[in-house]
Amino acid sequence: MQPALKFSLEIVDGERLGKLSVPYIHVARWLNFITSPHYGAQIIFSEQDREGVTIYFDACEGMYSYLSDRIHPQTKAPQQEVAFAIAS
Numbered sequence: 001m002q003p004a005l006k007f008s009l010e011i012v013d014g015e016r017l018g019k020l021s022v023p024y025i026h027v028a029r030w031l032n033f034i035t036s037p038h039y040g041a042q043i044i045f046s047e048q049d050r051e052g053v054t055i056y057f058d059a060c061e062g063m064y065s066y067l068s069d070r071i072h073p074q075t076k077a078p079q080q081e082v083a084f085a086i087a088s
Contacts, residue, residue, distance in 0.1 A: 003051040005030075007071040009064060012056060017044055018064055023052040031055070039063050 006021040018041070022030045034041040034057055041059035048054075 005071055007067045010056070012044070015044075015058065017056045018059055018067065019054060019056055020067065021052060021054045027053050034059065034063070 003023045008019045010017055010019045020030060041057045041063060044056045044058055046053055046055045
């Protein structure tokens with residue numbers, strides 16, 4: 001079974017970032033999408049695990065809303081924000 005695509009908003013070192021967990025089979029498509037000139041998201045960092053890649057990125061509110069609506073169409077409540085710090 002293929003892992004699910006996941007999106008949330010998180011606070012990392014005081015900055016609000018999008019967090020997109022992507023199965024390996026879809027990584028290239030999603031990287032191309034979020035970094036396209038039209039959306040202009042900036043990848044801050046990423047993490048790899050055995051199921052895929054998690055991408056943390058800075059983007060406009062419109063992109064966060066679009067991803068939330070597309071990935072969680074049945075959920076109309078705002079995404080839960082989670083705070084954590086990056087180890088230096």
